[in-house]
Amino acid sequence: MAKARLKVPKKAKKGDIITVKSLISHPMETGQRKDKKGNKIPRKIINNVVCNYNGKKVLESNWAPAISANPYLAFNLRASESGTVEVIWTDDDGSKTTQSAKITVS
Amino acid sequence: MKKARLIGAAIVGFGMTLTAAAYAEDEVRSGYYWATEETKAMQDDDFANPGFIWVESGSEHWTKVEGDAGKACQSCHENAEKSMVGVANKYPKYREDMGKLQNVEQRINECRTKFMKAKAFKWESEPMLALTTYVRHQSKGLPVEVDIDGPARKFYEAGKAFYNERRGQLDMACKHCHQDNAGGILRANVLTQGQSNGFPTYRLKWNKIGSLHRRFRGCNKQVRSKPFAYGADEYVNLELFLNHRGTGLKIETPAVRN
Structure with a gap:
């Protein structure tokens, strides 16, 4: 259950x-830890984050196991047109979590 | 002359013990006080604070109908943002019918089993953490005010005795770290006063939010004593004592600590 939050100013x-x-919200399991029986806990992290602004990619980031659990990412963007800002997180298992927010540019 | 100097020394010495005592007993400080700048910034920003994941998920549980009675929390309590303001900061409370104290987690489970006819949440399970965080978050900014008079007195005293009692192989009591050495360093960690006002707290070490009783158990294990069960009477009594000890502090749920 990955729960995502996204905050973009409504107007700019x-x-x-x-x-x-x-x-x-993500456990970001590094793949280095072992469980009580000594078996390796398989790696499960978010390995890629993409931000699209009106369908155009404005940010892409590849993540590694050293990123903390429940990762927080903030970045700056130049407001050029009204539309949607969308962030897509890709998990190691291939599943994607998408969250989007609207912005009105005047 | 000599005598005067001696008296002076005695006064200085007396003054010093006074300040030391005041620091430990009168100056109540939240764990926030000793947190690093980064951790403080994380707590202060409601968005960057990962504890809010649980607040949000708690608000979903609040409206979720469960159990045979076909009820959700909101069926009786309506809007938590109004009805739950100033509720959790008064817990644990003495319950006459039970003859003992009850804390927020236990109250939630009582509501679930008695009124919703639903299964009780397991302690420290995701929904339990989420709901407790959500309920306690509604009291954020309000002072901790627990009632220790009347029938609750006995339990307060029991909690106090627990706090001052040595336990485990290391033979240490809560007070040895959190009262006598608050503000000091234990290996690489800063010892705080061990205040309970920020719980359930998002601990960076845990990578998630955790209950006060989880913290109790952790502390108990660290002095190499056998921890009590989640929700044990000993811990609920201790919770009352701790909350009272933190009188004057404001609820910070969900706090962020290292």
């Missing part, structure tokens, strides 16, 4: 720098 002026904040 054209050309403004806005801050996009995102958080996803």
